[in-house]
Amino acid sequence: MSAPVIDDRAPFALRGHNPDVLTCIANLSNDEVFTPPELANQMLDTLADAWAEAHDGASIWEDPDVAFLDPFTKSGVFLREITRRLTEGLAEQIPDLWKRVDHILTKQVYGIGITRLTALLARRSVYCSKDATGEHSVAMSFDRDWGNIWFERTEHTWAGDKCAYCGANRAAYDRSGELETHAYAFIHTTDIKARLARMFGADVQFDVIIGNPPYQLADAGFGASATPIYQHFVRQALALEPRMLSMVTPSRWFTGGKGLDDFREEMLGDTHIRQLVDFPKLYDVFESAKIRGGVSYFLWDANYDGPCVVHTFMNGEEVGEPATRYLGDYDVLVRRNEAVSILEKVLALGEPSFASKMPPRKTFGWSTTFHGVVDPAILSNPVQVFGSRRVSWVERASITTNAHLTDKWKVLMTAAQGTSAAVETKFLSRPIVAGPGTACTDTYILAGVFDDEESARCLERYLRTRFVRFLVSLRKITQHANRDVYSFVPAVPLDRRWSDAELNERYGLAPDEITFLQSQVAAHDDDVSTEPADA
Known part of the structure; x- marks a missing residue:
């Protein structure tokens, strides 16, 4: 098969296009919220700054050996933007654009689809083809149609009325083969390293894990009642022992949330969390998803041990001054830096x-x-x-x-x-x-x-x-x-x-x-x- 024609105009300059197709798709549900490219790039900027600080100023985008994983990819925006940045950063080391792109897509960028539809969408965003081996794919060395963006239907493991892994209600999610199970492979295992070795090969070690996981599973018959599941994704990602982890989640874990007490204690006590970026305003990040309490993302660094830099953003701008403090000073996270001195006096x-x-x-x-x-x-x-x-x-x-x-x-x-x-x-x-x-x-x-x-x-x-x-x-x-x-x-x-x-x-x-x-x-x-x- 001959290589497709690739030049500097496509497909890795999509960020400048108006409109970007990934800003135009609607969320599937509140459980599966598509990440805006702006947020994905802000998270990648935070990652790059932390990497440079931890590696004597080195650029993560100029390293051909760093492997990235989005274990809950939906639109493919993180993988696409990582690919774009690596394509620019590795230009001197791998001058041939075709070889550079093929190396990035086959050796550095990996994803796990959360549904069959999102896996196809992500492949289209990253490979320019839903088939990684197809004639329109910009990756030429794959021998499997899914490339490095994996998806297979996973079933819940029922323990009575609940799933033993994610707590899904059997009445709602014990479904026929025509419907999605929402049994996400990444959290339906007790040995995540072995599962990913079967997916991508035993020799793949993921240096960076980044993404936006599903947030919750609605309970059968209880309307707005829902079981949070994003904490399971955080724990599984940490079990893979990455060098860095960045994940966007609802901010409800700061102070409350159904079944989140243990998770909150773990997060507040984790001194590897290097940065926390908080968006308290409803609809500020996800315009069509009603996530009460707002959302936030964190950057976890295996080689860092100390206080966390806390930022707050509203209306697209940082408000107040960032503050370096230990998240576990109180039994809940005081989200605004300006509030800490008042609370201390009280x-x-x-x-x-x-x-x-x-x-x-x-x-x-x-x-x-x-x-x-x-x-x-x-x-x-x-x-x-x-x-x-x-x-x-x-x-x-x-x-x-x-x-x-x-x-x-x-x-x-x-x-x-x-x-x-x-x-x-x-x-x-x-x-x-x-x-x-x-x-x-x-x-x-x-x-x-x-x-x-x-x-x-x-x-x-x-x-x-x-x-x-x-x-x-x-x-x-x-x-x-x-x-x-x-x-x-x-x-x-x-x-x-x-x-x-x-x-x-x-x-x-x-x-x-x-x-x-x-x-x-x-x-x-x-x-x-x-x-x-x-x-």
Whole structure:
């Protein structure tokens, strides 16, 4: 077979074309989000800078022996951009363009498709042909049609109702051969090195692993409920012992996330993470994917051991100054560098956490779906119940859990607070002061219980301050506002109706810290709602 005609105009100058085809394709789902070329190139720039710093200024794009793997390729954008950069960087070492491209594609660039469709798309992006041995392919030395971009259908391994590897729900993902299983080969094995040796050959050692993994698997029958899976990809990539790893993930792992506690602890304690680049604003990176809490990417370096440089980007620009700090200074990741000094001043006083003083969840034993009757007149001794979207009533004798609290003054907070806004600014709903003769469902959490109204009003005022809501924001990255988000909030004496000015003075906040705090949290108006808020 004769070599195709290749010149400097194609196919490796695609970045300058308008439009780039990879900016025009729609996401398959929120589980499989295509990476914009701009983000891929930002990650590759971060990688190249770190490589140069670790290798006495050497360019990674001028090294013909570095092998790259995208183990969850979708559009092929990472592999395409790596190929373009290597094609430029290796020009002096391998002057013949055809030989240079063939070397890169057969010896340096590897991928694993997450579905049959994305594997074909990635091959088309990298080889200019879905068949790596076809007449239009720019790689000439392959003897297999998939080249170095592998895909084979993988099945889940069912252990009861769940997959033993990824936790997929059997009712949703036990599928016929015509449908994708979404059983990703990279995470469906206990020996990832052996699996990749079977794919690409035992002699291939991947120096750099980079990409954007699937984020979650929807649970059958539970709507928005989903099981995160990106942590499995991170762990498997690390098990391959690369020299560097860079991966974009949702930022929910910073503070919460279903089943992510162990992963968060691992990440915060990993001093090989050299850089973390955070995008807190909804839709800032993925315009059509609603990823609450934003996304981020990290760069892990096997030969680095120390603090991490943390960057924050919004609207395409870096905000604030990058800061070098240890991610594990707290049990969650404080994502904004400017917030760290404020938190340090608050914690320096050694006061108890407000969260430790709060009553337990489901104080009265009712779930969010519970409703009493609409008309209290039909009850002999009615108790008002604050619930989801409405007030209802129950017979006092029917309350079997913490019934004595019904006759106390209570401060209620919604257990979920958030909107579809690109940036959250309120973080907590307005507190509800509920007098004697009231209770609530799990739509609300009890912030405090008192014998007198004035104490309840003091707590209400404290929880409305920007100071409190700012400290909540450091732990609240999604809609959930459970007791844990109050862990940084100090339990101040409720001997007054605190103002922000008094709290700023109490903790010695500097003018620039106050300015930053106020820029992050919108003020509540002066009207305090005594009606139940929408959950």
